[in-house]
Amino acid sequence: MSRDIDVLVLGGAGVDTIVHVPELPLPYADSYMIQPGIETRAGQTGDFVALGLHSLGLRTHHLDLLGDDPEGDLVRALHRDRGIPLTEVHQSSGTKRAVNLVGPDGRRLSLYDISRGREEDRLPERTVRDLAASSRHAHVSITHPCAFALPILREAGVTISTDLHDWDGENPYQEAFAYTADIVFVSTTRLPDHERTMRKIMENGRAEIVVATAGAEGAYVLYDGEVTHVPAVPPLTPVVDSNGAGDSFAAGFLYGRLAGEPVGRCALYGAVAGAYACTVPATRADAISRAQLLDQVPEPEAPAAAR
Structure with a gap:
């Protein structure tokens, strides 16, 4: 059977409206004067993963529901302009959207509009x-x-x-995803004991690899019974926004995995790609290229006998 798609990305298409705020959490006030302003652009989790994989040279195809609305047009334009194949299913309630409040240090708070979905929605x-x-x-x-x-x-x-993003390790909604996937990514943000949750995922499902991303602390990888800490990689330019860093980490990791690289090297690819994402302003959708990634990850040394 012909496999002419490396990665099929399902779901996660939408638009974000970026609002820069003076601090997070934002204290209550009648009004704030903000700079550089308010901007809407295409790009939610599935879009960013698809963009990251495509930028790394993988044949990528994105499938999701989109509305016949201006937000859907932005998503379609992003895929068309970047050359990422997109199969869209009509969404009568409209394209998914969110508002991201972005602080001066690059942290964000996302507000998701759940009115853009229906119980009966299916691919x-x-x-x-x-x-x-x-x-x-x-x-x-x-x-x-x-x-x-x-x-x-x-x-x-x-x-x-x-x-699973910021799963708390208990909400049953994420369990179907956690226990069906072969590779599971999760943020440590809401996990009181990330290793316990990682092992729970592996014991209750079919995951071969579980990765818990921890922002500036790096990531933790559970593979072959062992949890390994992967340090964060310092970005080459200043951090401006953390939006999309987890999606970029996943894209980098999957690039290595599909290339047959060892798990440790896959995690390093993810760390480099995630660090790059933190240097991209929230108002842009961008991802590290294969050349940029490989330039930052040196080739492993050959065994002494092979030299």
């Missing part, structure tokens, strides 16, 4: 099956319609990854 089974049949791997966003695509992907025989 068409035939479309998912056809695209999965042509894919090596699927990365699944934790949006409602994607939960129903998980069994279809499993039947298709593709490997699956997902990002």
